[in-house]
Amino acid sequence: MTRQALSAEQVAEQLQKTGPKSISDVRTKEWSEGLKKTPVASIWLRTTPDGLPATIQAVIDIDYPHFSVASGIDTGDAVELLYHMQVFHGMPGAEVNITISVPVPKKNLVVPTISHLIPGAVYTEREKQEMLGVTVAGIPDPRGLFLPADFPKGVYPWRKDETGITEDLVKSLYASGRPEDRPAPPVKPKEKKVKKSEAPDGEKTAAEKAAPAADDASPAPDAPDTPDAGTPEVNTNGE
Amino acid sequence: MANKPVYNIPIGPIHPALKEPILFTFDIQGEVIKGVDFAPGKTHRAIEWMGMRRNPVQITHLCDRICGICGVSHTLAFSRAVEQIAEIEVPERAHYVRTIIAEFERIQSHLLWAGVAAHELGFDTLFHLAWRVREEAMDVIEYLTGNRVNYGIVQVGGVRRDFTDDQFPRIRQALDTYEGLVGKLVTLFLEDTSIKLRCMSTGVLTETDALELCTVGPTARASGLKLDVRADSPYAAYGDVGVTPVLPDVYSDGIHGDVYDRIVVRLFEVVESIRIVRECMDQMPAGPVLWETKYAKILATCKKAEGEAIGRVEAPRGECFHYVRMNRSEAPEAWKVKASTYSNQMSWLKILQGEQIADIPIIVASIDPCMSCTDRVSVIRDGRPDVMTGEALHRLSVEKTRRLQA
Numbered sequence: 047m048t049r050q051a052l053s054a055e056q057v058a059e060q061l062q063k064t065g066p067k068s069i070s071d072v073r074t075k076e077w078s079e080g081l082k083k084t085p086v087a088s089i090w091l092r093t094t095p096d097g098l099p100a101t102i103q104a105v106i107d108i109d110y111p112h113f114s115v116a117s118g119i120d121t122g123d124a125v126e127l128l129y130h131m132q133v134f135h136g137m138p139g140a141e142v143n144i145t146i147s148v149p150v151p152k153k154n155l156v157v158p159t160i161s162h163l164i165p166g167a168v169y170t171e172r173e174k175q176e177m178l179g180v181t182v183a184g185i186p187d188p189r190g191l192f193l194p195a196d197f198p199k200g201v202y203p204w205r206k207d208e209t210g211i212t213e214d215l216v217k218s219l220y221a222s223g224r225p226e227d228r229p230a231p232p233v234k235p236k237e238k239k240v241k242k243s244e245a246p247d248g249e250k251t252a253a254e255k256a257a258p259a260a261d262d263a264s265p266a267p268d269a270p271d272t273p274d275a276g277t278p279e280v281n282t283n284g285e
Numbered sequence: 286m287a288n289k290p291v292y293n294i295p296i297g298p299i300h301p302a303l304k305e306p307i308l309f310t311f312d313i314q315g316e317v318i319k320g321v322d323f324a325p326g327k328t329h330r331a332i333e334w335m336g337m338r339r340n341p342v343q344i345t346h347l348c349d350r351i352c353g354i355c356g357v358s359h360t361l362a363f364s365r366a367v368e369q370i371a372e373i374e375v376p377e378r379a380h381y382v383r384t385i386i387a388e389f390e391r392i393q394s395h396l397l398w399a400g401v402a403a404h405e406l407g408f409d410t411l412f413h414l415a416w417r418v419r420e421e422a423m424d425v426i427e428y429l430t431g432n433r434v435n436y437g438i439v440q441v442g443g444v445r446r447d448f449t450d451d452q453f454p455r456i457r458q459a460l461d462t463y464e465g466l467v468g469k470l471v472t473l474f475l476e477d478t479s480i481k482l483r484c485m486s487t488g489v490l491t492e493t494d495a496l497e498l499c500t501v502g503p504t505a506r507a508s509g510l511k512l513d514v515r516a517d518s519p520y521a522a523y524g525d526v527g528v529t530p531v532l533p534d535v536y537s538d539g540i541h542g543d544v545y546d547r548i549v550v551r552l553f554e555v556v557e558s559i560r561i562v563r564e565c566m567d568q569m570p571a572g573p574v575l576w577e578t579k580y581a582k583i584l585a586t587c588k589k590a591e592g593e594a595i596g597r598v599e600a601p602r603g604e605c606f607h608y609v610r611m612n613r614s615e616a617p618e619a620w621k622v623k624a625s626t627y628s629n630q631m632s633w634l635k636i637l638q639g640e641q642i643a644d645i646p647i648i649v650a651s652i653d654p655c656m657s658c659t660d661r662v663s664v665i666r667d668g669r670p671d672v673m674t675g676e677a678l679h680r681l682s683v684e685k686t687r688r689l690q691a
Contacts, residue, residue, distance in 0.1 A: 077369050077594075080380050081570065084524030088595070112512060113499045114597070114628070117608045117621030128608065130595060132518070136511030136530070141518045143595060166499030166631050192326030203334060211334070 049109055051140035054087035057108060057133065061091065061144075065104035068097030088143035095150050095157045102129070102160050105144060109133040116170045118178045120206040124149040125178050127157060150180060152207075159184040177204045289315045296645070298327045305654065313642060321637045325630065336620045341367045341441050341587045341611075342580055344620070349435045351622065354394050357386050358600035359607070359622065360439040365520060366596030366609040367441050367617075371586050379443035379574040381565050384522040385456070386430065386438055387598075388558040388565075392463065393422035394601035395551040398653045399474065402548065405646040406483050411473055418466055425459045428452070442576030442583050453566055460559050467556055474548055475536060484545035488636040488648035491542055498631045502603020503550045504652045507533050508542035514599035526564040531557055544651045551653075588615055600625050602653045626654050 052060070054074045062069055071092040078085045093101045105111050111131035119126045129146040150157050159182050161168040169191070171182045176190040179202040193203070202209050291314045298306040306327035312320035332351055336344045341363075348359040361383055368375060400415035423433050429448060430436040438444050474480060490500070495508035505512045513530035515523040531553045533546035540546065577583050593610040603625035610619040629652040637648055 078524075079365075079375065079520050080522050080524040081377050081568070082525050084519045086518040086520070090593075110496060112496065112501075114604065114606045115608075115621065115623040117619065119610060119619040130606065130608065135517050138516045138527075139519060139524070143518070143597075145595065164499065165497045166628070169499075169627070169631050190326075192329045194326070203331065 049134065049137070051134045051137045052108070052142075054089055054142050057142050057144070058089050058091070060108060061089075061101070061104050064107060066093070066097040066100040068094040069101060084139055086139075086141070086143070088145065090145050090147065092147045092149070095148055098129075098146070098148050099158055099160055099163065101146055102163050105131065105133065105146075106163060111135075111144065111164075113164045113167055116167070116174060118174050118180070118204060120178070120204065120210070121149070124151050125155060125180055125205075126150070127174060127178075127180065129160070155179060156181045156183050158182075159186075161186055176202070178202050179205060179209060291319055298324075307654070309645075309649075311637075311642075311645075316641045316643075318637055318640050318642070318645070321634050323630070323633060333620050333622055337616050337618075340584055340615045341617065342584055344617070345440055346437060348622075349437055352624065353434045354397065355390065355600040355602065355605065355625075356434055356436045357383070357390050357439055358598045358605045359624075361387065361521070362596040362598040362605050362607040363609065363620075363622075364439050364441050364596070365598070366594045366607050367587060367590075367611070369594035369596070370592045370609060370611050371441075371590035373442045373576050373583075373586065375443050375576060376573045377570045378447070378572045379576075380521040381569045382444045382446075382448060382574055383439060384526070384565050385448070385562050386426065386436065386444075387521070388562045389422050389426050389429075389459075391558045391601045392555050393419050393426065394653075395555055396422065398551060398601075398650075399470070399548070401650055402647060403474075403480075405650045406480060408477075408479070411477075414473070415470075418463075418470070421459050421462050425456060428455055440575065440583075441587065444574050447574045448569075456562065456566065460562060463555065463559055467552075470552055470555075471536070474552060475545075480548075481545065483644070483647065484548065485543060486541065487544045487644050488640060488651055489541060489543045490632050490636050492540070494635050495542065495632070498635065499628050500603070500632050500652075501628045502599070502601070502625050502653075503547055503554065504603065504629045504632060506530055507540075507546040507550045509533075509540035512604075514597050514604050518597060520598065522565055522568075523561075525568060526561050528561065529557065544647055547651045584615075587611065589613065593619075602626060603628060626652070630654070 054076070058072050058074055062072060069091055071090075073090045075088050075090065076085045077088070091101075111133045112135045114130040114132065117128045117130070119128075127148045127150060129148070131144050131146075132141050133144060134140045134142055148157060157180055159168070159171060161171060162184075168185060168187055171185050172187060172189065172191040174180050175182055175185070175188065176193050179200075182188075190197075198215075200209060201211065201215065203211050291312050294311045294313050295308060296311065297308040308324040308327070310322045310324075311318050332347060336347055339347065345360050345364060348363045349356050351359045367373070396415050396419035400412045400419065403409070403411035403415060426436065427433045429452065430438045430446060438446055490504070490508045492509040495505045495510045500508070500510070501512060509532060511530045511532065513528060514520070515528040516530050519528070531550050533540050533549045535553050536549045537546060577586075590611045591613050593608070596607045596609070598605045604623075605625055606621075606623035608619065608621040609617050612618040632652060633649065636651075637645065640648060
């Protein structure tokens with residue numbers, strides 16, 4: 047297998063020639079760092095959900111890519127999925143980053159799977175399904191990935207509309223999805239710390255003022271030696 | 286043998302054999318693994334969600350906390366993405382500072398992994414030895430940045446601290462120490478009979494599988510895939526010093542893609558790191574290390590920026606990927622983090638198949654997984670899971686202490 051590196055412009059040209067008609071808005075960018083300013087090229091292009099597998103196939107025809115990940119953004123009336131991959135890896139300095147952007151309209155949130163072309167993509171497709179509520183048609187493994195099993199249904203953490211995370215979910219996430227027909231965990235309510243000076247019994251407070259060291263509420267033997275009578279009790283509480 | 290029943294055994298999320306929370310389900314027939322499945326997400330901390338409510342200068346510090354080992358990789362990847370969007374020109378000296386810290390991070394991470402691998406093999410003497418050797422790299426990182434973890438050195442537009450010339454002798458001393466130790470480490474890890482017996486032809490991942498399952502870093506290179514972001518799309522000072530991806534045939538005869546090859550790749554990457562740091566110190570230009578010292582100006586520039594970019598960095602475990610989109614507002618519109626383990630986890634399904642129960646820990650550890658610490662726990666009561674918060678757990682623990690004291 048002989049692989050030959052092409053420049054970013056050549057790759058972009060070939061993708062437009064051999065890829066589906068849906069490819070549009072092809073841009074090439076370059077960025078360089080260091081003293082020698084070694085350039086790194088990237089291609090950004092746009093396609094439709096239907097044209098996605100054909101676009102990936104066109105990339106594979108050039109060189110089998112290393113597929114990084116797919117990211118997703120809620121852009122209002124559509125969910126934009128971005129498939130990031132690199133071709134010509136293993137050839138020093140010749141690598142070209144390709145980002146395929148696929149806006150999926152919210153009316154029909156379905157995108158075809160690419161896992162028959164790149165098997166490793168199923169992992170990130172599972173994440174997109176549960177985080178963005180996008181249906182990946184033909185996904186071999188439709189289970190969730192990161193969210194707990196009792197996460198509320200119909201809530202997609204990365205969405206910015208009404209199906210996204212709400213304020214009350216942020217404040218008390220532990221309570222979400224918790225069944226109500228069950229007793230509360232056996233956790234004792236926190237004991238209120240009673241400070242000597244704030245004790246409700248006025249008589250005791252007066253007695254304390256007279257002789258704080260002789261308080262029988264503090265069982266610690268070294269209590270008479272410590273000037274602050276409140277400290278030993280805090281220690282026994284373990285808080 | 287063929288008539289033995291297949292048992293379904295769950296291991297995890299918390300298990301002594303696994304250092305981090307992840308749930309494995311194995312179908313086991315006799316001693317052999319017939320089927321594997323795993324469920325991650327026990328540590329999802331929603332860092333991206335938090336980031337989209339903060340400004341880029343704040344996010345760099347959040348990035349530091351994504352992982353305790355790859356402290357600089359995530360920050361560097363994020364900063365590079367933001368710099369590309371806002372077209373911030375990073376001073377040349379800053380590129381070299383970034384490279385040196387990143388390489389020391391690789392040394393300490395690989396030695397940490399070597400220790401963990403030895404421990405998983407039941408070779409605890411070697412584990413203690415590897416971690417003692419690792420301390421030298423940690424000390425240098427602390428000497429240069431002020432911190433052992435969460436270095437906080439990379440900033441949008443450069444780095445926050447410069448190296449002075451009187452710091453170089455300490456770096457050279459550490460490099461000399463490691464250079465002297467390489468032969469010893471090779472003898473201890475690669476020529477040891479029990480390690481050879483346990484690791485050779487265990488957990489094999491072929492080159493095609495490595496590419497199709499999108500693996501990255503040492504896991505991919507051990508299978509013969511020449512995949513290294515430092516060489517393929519050079520960033521920081523890597524374009525100047527040049528990087529050769531380390532493949533297992535530098536030591537072992539040919540490429541097998543087994544656990545042994547993954548040890549070879551990681552150990553010989555330490556050698557490559559030493560060379561890179563040396564060349565960086567020799568070539569380091571003088572000048573400033575931050576594009577703009579006033580954070581208000583960096584923030585104002587980021588606020589005006591519009592566009593999208595990706596930042597890729599070769600972390601010790603493999604490619605670390607950040608995608609950022611900014612839209613003329615304080616916080617980024619989108620931020621996607623892909624850590625290296627995310628790409629490598631799929632390979633477990635392949636490499637655990639047909640192996641023995643006793644090899645599960647070393648095969649799982651061989652991709653150097655990093656799942657970070659747990660943030661919540663499920664308690665099964667009356668057969669149904671119940672999520673408990675940290676506060677409730679703390680109170681339970683306090684009550685138990687009181688009970689014991691009574």
